[in-house]
Amino acid sequence: MINESALLESKTLRGSVLERTDVLDRVKALSLLPDGMHVTTAMVAAYFQVRVKAIRSLVMDHRAELEANGYHVLTGTELSAFKALSGIQSRTPSLALFSRRAVLNVAMLLRDSEVARQVRVYLLDMEYLARTQPVNNPVPTDTSSLDDRIDQRITHILGKTVVPMFNALIETSGEHRKELIALRTGVQRIERRLHQHHARLKRLEGVRDDRPAVGVMAAMDAMNGSAFERHIAKLLSRDGCTNVVVQGGHGDRGVDVIGLTADGRRLVVQCRYAPYLSISSPDIQKFIGSAKVLYSAEVALFVATCPFTPDALHLAAETGITAVHRGVLEEWSAGEPLKVLE
Template sequence: MHLNWKTGVAVPKYADAEMNAALQRKIRAATDDDLLASLLHFTEGRVALSRYRSFDVLLSELRREEAHAGKLEGDDDSPLCFEYRQANYRLLQGLRGEVTRIETARNEIGSVWHSLREASTGDLARRYQSCADAGEFELDAIGPLKRALMPSWDRLIAILSRHREEVHALALQDVEFQAFAATSDSIALEQFDRMTPLQFEQAIAELVQRDGYALARRNGGARDLGADVIATAPDGRKIVFQCKHRQPGGRPLGSPVIQTLNGTARPVHKADIVIAVTNASFTSPAHALAVEQDIHLLFGPRLRRWATWGIPLLMVLGIEAETAQEAA
C-alpha cells in the first residue's frame, strides 16, 4: 500500500510494543479501497452528526420558548384575562407540536448515526464495494428529514409572530379599557362594597341605563316581588335584576335567593332574562340551581367586566343580542 508520508497525519506510537506492531501490520495490509472506505464511512458519520446538531439547536430553541410560554399568565385584573390566557395557550400548544416533530426527527438522525457507528466494526471496503443503489445506505434516510428543518424554523418564527400580534392587539384593547375605567361611567368593585343596599340597586340601575336600556324600575322595595331593577334591552327583551348587597367578607348567597327569584321573575314579571347580582358570591347549590333555571349570576370578575370596564351586559353574560324582529 502506498502512503503519502508528507501528510501531517502521524501514525500513533503506543507504549506497548505489541500494540505498535499490530498497528503496523494492519497499515501494511490496508489497500486503497480500505482507505477510501474508511474516509467515506467517517464522512458519513460526520454528515449525520452535523445534521443531528442542526436539529438539536432548533430543539433547544423550541424548548426554551416552550419553557417561557409555560410561565406566561393572564392578568387577573384585566378584562381580557381570558383572551390573554387563550393566546398563551395557543402559543404553548404550537410550540409543543413543533418540539414533538423536531425531537422525533432528531432521534431518527441519532439512530442513523448509531447504525453507522456499529457498521465501523465490519468490513468497510466490502460495504462500499457493493456499489449499492441509493436507499441502501443509512444516511439516505436523513435527506427528507433535513428538508424539514428550515420549514420548522419558519413555523417557529410564525408561531412567535402570531402570538406577538395577538398580545399586541389585546394590549391596545386593554389601553381602551383602562381609559374607560378612569371615567365617571366606571364603577370599581371596591365602590360597591362601600355602598348601602339601596345605593347598590341604584348603581345597577345606572349601569343598565349606561348600556342604553330603558329603565322601568330603579330600585326595589317591600312589594318588589324579587325584582329590584327592571329594564328593557334595545332588542325588546325584558330583564329582571335581583340585587343582593353584602358587607365585605360576608357569606356567599345560597340557593333560597335563586328559588325566590325563579318563583317571580318569569311568572310574575314576564322576564326574558333573569339576573341575580351581588358584590359577594354564590354557593355551589345556588350555581347549580341557577344553571337549571336559566338564571344568570353576576358577581366578581363578571361584575367587574360590566361595571368597571364597560363591556356590554349581554356580552358579559354570553347572550347574543336579538334583532327587533327576532324578539317579536
C-alpha cells in the first residue's frame, strides 16, 4: 500500500491518483466559484484551513505541476471576461484559479494541514481498496457495498476457515508446531489490520458533527446576490419567523431582509454574498447604524458566505449583532436553527 510520505514525495504517485477528485467533498465540502469549476487562492486556503501565504508559497515551489493539473492565472481581457461571467468584483490585475484536480494536487503537497492529511488518508484508503480487488471483480461505485463484502470476506475466510484450520493443525502436529503457531499469529495480525483499515474508512465516510453536509455551500456559492437573499428569507421562515420580506437592492438602507421572529421581535438581516472576501469592522459599523437606528431592530443578523475578521467579530459581539459567518451559515442551511431566533 502506498504510504503518505511516498505520496508527498513522489510526483509520479500523485499523478496516478489525480482523477479521484471526489475525495475532496467526502472529507469536506469544497465550495466553487459560480462557474462551478474553479476556486480562488483564498478559497483553497479556507478549505485547507491555512493562510493564503502558505498556498502561494506552495504554488511557487510546484508551479509547473499545478499548472499541468489546472492551475492558471487570469489577466487582461481574459480576467475581465471571467469577472463578467462569474460576478466576481475583485479589483486586482490578476486572479489565480485552481481546478478541482489542482486542489487535490495541493492536498498531496500541503504538509501542515489537517484537512489535507485527511484527504490523503482517504485517498490512500480508496486506492488500497481498488488495488486489492480481484481483476474479475471490479470495484463498485457504492463504497458501502464494497465495505460489506470486505467484512464478509474477513469474517468467513479468516475467522471461520483459516484460523480454525491452524488450530486443528497445531493440536495434531508436533514437529511443526512452532511454525504453525507463528503462521496463525500472522494471519490473526492481518485480520486485525484489515478490521482497523475498515474502521478507519468507515470513520472517514461516516457522518460526523464536525463535517458539514456535502454540497450545501457549493450550491450557495453558485447563487447570485438576489438568490442568496431569497435563500436566507426561506431559512428564516423555516425557523418560525413571520412577515419575512426581501427588500435588498437600491434604497434598502443597508438591510436586505426584514421580519419578525417567532416570538414577535423585530428582525433585520444584512446578506453579503462574497465567498472570496472577508467581512471587516467597517462593514459591521455600517450595519449597526441601519439595524439599530433606522429599524430599531431587536434581532440583527449579518449573514455572509465568507469569514469575518477578528475585529469584526469582536465589534459584532459588543453591539449585539449576530455574525453568521460561513461555518454557521453552512450548519444553518443544513438544518441547524440559529439560537438567536429561538
